[in-house]
Amino acid sequence: MPSATIYGKANCNHSFRMQPLAMSSQIKQVEPRRLYQQIADQIRGLIQSGHFPPASRLPAERELAQQLGVSRPSLREALIALEIDGTVEIRSGSGVYVCPMAGRAGSMMGSMGESPSELMQARAVVEGVVAMLACARMTPEGLSAVRETITAMRTEIASGRDPLEHDRRFHLTLAELSGNSVLARIVRDLFDERHSPLSTQLSVRFDNRNTWSIALAEHEVIYAALEASDPLLAQSAVHTHLQASRRRWVGD
Amino acid sequence: MPSATIYGKANCNHSFRMQPLAMSSQIKQVEPRRLYQQIADQIRGLIQSGHFPPASRLPAERELAQQLGVSRPSLREALIALEIDGTVEIRSGSGVYVCPMAGRAGSMMGSMGESPSELMQARAVVEGVVAMLACARMTPEGLSAVRETITAMRTEIASGRDPLEHDRRFHLTLAELSGNSVLARIVRDLFDERHSPLSTQLSVRFDNRNTWSIALAEHEVIYAALEASDPLLAQSAVHTHLQASRRRWVGD
DNA sequence: ATCGTCAAATTGGTCAAGCCAATTTGGTCG
DNA sequence: CGACCAAATTGGCTTGACCAATTTGACGAT
Numbered sequence: 001m002p003s004a005t006i007y008g009k010a011n012c013n014h015s016f017r018m019q020p021l022a023m024s025s026q027i028k029q030v031e032p033r034r035l036y037q038q039i040a041d042q043i044r045g046l047i048q049s050g051h052f053p054p055a056s057r058l059p060a061e062r063e064l065a066q067q068l069g070v071s072r073p074s075l076r077e078a079l080i081a082l083e084i085d086g087t088v089e090i091r092s093g094s095g096v097y098v099c100p101m102a103g104r105a106g107s108m109m110g111s112m113g114e115s116p117s118e119l120m121q122a123r124a125v126v127e128g129v130v131a132m133l134a135c136a137r138m139t140p141e142g143l144s145a146v147r148e149t150i151t152a153m154r155t156e157i158a159s160g161r162d163p164l165e166h167d168r169r170f171h172l173t174l175a176e177l178s179g180n181s182v183l184a185r186i187v188r189d190l191f192d193e194r195h196s197p198l199s200t201q202l203s204v205r206f207d208n209r210n211t212w213s214i215a216l217a218e219h220e221v222i223y224a225a226l227e228a229s230d231p232l233l234a235q236s237a238v239h240t241h242l243q244a245s246r247r248r249w250v251g252d
Numbered sequence: 253m254p255s256a257t258i259y260g261k262a263n264c265n266h267s268f269r270m271q272p273l274a275m276s277s278q279i280k281q282v283e284p285r286r287l288y289q290q291i292a293d294q295i296r297g298l299i300q301s302g303h304f305p306p307a308s309r310l311p312a313e314r315e316l317a318q319q320l321g322v323s324r325p326s327l328r329e330a331l332i333a334l335e336i337d338g339t340v341e342i343r344s345g346s347g348v349y350v351c352p353m354a355g356r357a358g359s360m361m362g363s364m365g366e367s368p369s370e371l372m373q374a375r376a377v378v379e380g381v382v383a384m385l386a387c388a389r390m391t392p393e394g395l396s397a398v399r400e401t402i403t404a405m406r407t408e409i410a411s412g413r414d415p416l417e418h419d420r421r422f423h424l425t426l427a428e429l430s431g432n433s434v435l436a437r438i439v440r441d442l443f444d445e446r447h448s449p450l451s452t453q454l455s456v457r458f459d460n461r462n463t464w465s466i467a468l469a470e471h472e473v474i475y476a477a478l479e480a481s482d483p484l485l486a487q488s489a490v491h492t493h494l495q496a497s498r499r500r501w502v503g504d
Numbered sequence: 505a506t507c508g509t510c511a512a513a514t515t516g517g518t519c520a521a522g523c524c525a526a527t528t529t530g531g532t533c534g
Numbered sequence: 535c536g537a538c539c540a541a542a543t544t545g546g547c548t549t550g551a552c553c554a555a556t557t558t559g560a561c562g563a564t
Contacts, residue, residue, distance in 0.1 A: 034546075035546070035547070036332060036546095060514075060515055060516085061515075061516065062515085062516095070547085070548090071547065071548045071549070072548090072549090073325050073328075073547075073548075073549095074546085074547060074548080076325075076329065076516090076517090077328065077329060077332050079516095080288060080329050080332060080333060081332060081336055084333055084336050084337070085336070090516075091515095091516080091555095091556080092515080092516050092517070092554080092555050092556075093514080093515055093516055093517090093554070093555035093556035093557075094514095094515070094516080094555080094556055094557075095514090095515065095516080095556090095557095096515095096516085118432045118433055118434045118435075119434050121432055121434070121435075122432055122434035122435045122438065125378075125381040125382075125385070125435065126377075126378060126381075126435075126438070128381070129377040129378075129380070129381060130377075133377070180370045180373055180374055181370055182370045182371050182373070182374035182442070183370075183373075183374045183377065183378075186374065186378070186438055190434070286517075287517070287518070288517095312543075312544055312545085313544075313545065314544085314545095322518085322519085323518060323519040323520070324519085324520085325518075325519070325520090326517085326518060326519075328545090328546085331545095342545075343526095343527080343544095343545080344525080344526055344527075344544080344545050344546070345525070345526035345527035345528075345543080345544055345545055345546090346526080346527055346528070346543095346544070346545080347527090347528095347543090347544065347545080348544095348545085
């Protein structure tokens with residue numbers, strides 16, 4: 001809980017001065033992002049920094065636009081973006097309010113503060129049930145698709161190249177074979193989260209041929225369970241694989 | 253492209269000016285949807301109906317705004333919404349293009365079609381294991397927190413108010429009690445997956461006191477399993493609750 | 505004094521017209 | 535034929551204005 005002044009009401013003076021990010025030059029981002037995105041990011045920052053506490057009302061559009069140094073249509077575009085991803089709520093004639101649950105970063109994914117250990121545990125439980133579902137509706141085509149990722153991964157390891165992409169394909173293929181695209185999306189997001197910028201430095205542990213070979217063997221155990229149509233064994237094998245993966249990643 | 257356009261101009265505002273919009277008669281959207289949302293839905297419909305094929309370029313903003321009978325700022329707001337959920341791609345100075353994979357319904361953050369049914373199945377499996385985890389590490393404080401959401405939900409239903417927020421708190425509390433913040437985030441995101449245009453219009457089914465009472469009873473079954481420290485029963489109860497929820501929402 | 509009532513003030517919703525910058529296009533020139 | 539440049543096209547952004555929904559507060563009735 002940051003500062004307590006929530007309903008300043010008459011105290012809308014906001015003596016702060018936001019950096020005018022409009023106008024020419026200076027903004028020399030390699031990738032010139034659109035203005036509404038810059039505004040949205042800035043407002044997100046102000047919310048997370050506690051300047052705009054949850055459930056509080058933002059300044060009026062006209063006033064906020066002036067404070068940010070942008071026009072009202074541009075600010076409105078940013079507010080719409082923030083409304084879509086659930087950061088704010090816009091009430092006609094009343095104002096723009098910070099959603100109560102907007103204390104954290106980007107609404108969809110890419111949030112931090114979640115330990116790698118937790119991430120791997122989440123993957124274990126989710127992919128565990130995914131494996132059970134996939135096992136229940138497995139087809140010869142699905143089996144060969146999984147096997148293909150294993151052989152490709154083996155080839156990459158033998159050649160000394162990075163088998164990460166094939167590792168990813170193994171897990172994503174399994175997820176897609178569950179027949180549930182929502183679960184497939186979750187598995188994909190969780191997998192990719194491990195390789196986000198902050199986690200990258202940790203993954204060097206994986207640049208070890210022996211380590212990759214162990215992971216490959218675990219994949220083969222999972223495949224065997226799928227081939228045998230043993231859902232519980234498949235789930236267990238996934239758990240084993242991802243728990244071991246966790247240890248390899250974060251140590252133990 | 254003078255092909256059958258939507259309404260002509262109209263200086264008099266604030267009347268029904270948008271196209272049919274496929275307004276289902278029983279949909280009782282009490283709150284008038286914002287214009288940019290109506291425009292975005294209409295463009296989505298034109299894309300899915302094949303009027304704007306994937307990878308094709310939409311008419312210029314000025315022209316399209318005139319065809320739809322809206323102003324360019326409003327159309328731009330709609331295009332930003334469509335850009336955010338991955339339906340279109342806006343290239344400065346070039347044009348607005350339909351994303352290749354936007355042919356399907358749903359179009360939620362660039363992933364393939366995720367039906368409400370799939371969403372509820374995903375919630376069932378994820379929250380099922382979450383319930384097991386929460387059961388294993390349940391404390392008296394956790395139990396009372398869960399119970400509090402149930403009693404709050406009961407009073408809301410009795411008062412004729414919308415208990416949705418307390419329903420949400422029940423599921424999120426359970427997720428947090430699993431001790432894994434990654435899983436908690438997944439549960440929250442899946443619960444809040446109301447952005448999908450499909451889910452949005454289907455949720456009115458829940459505006460029924462009897463339906464909510466049934467959901468409340470299912471919550472109490474889950475609570476009983478937690479209190480009895482029976483992980484498998486808790487998982488089963490969660491499955492039952494969310495499968496029933498799925499039927500209530502999407503029919504069967 | 506308290507409570508309803510209604511009008512003014514506030515705020516979001518929308519529109520109109522215009523200028524700028526980036527891209528595309530079509531021509532000219534080498 | 536290809537490189538190059540200028541006009542046309544298109545999105546990006548601003549200013550200014552008016553309408554509609556909500557909130558606020560003064561006023562009058564009880």
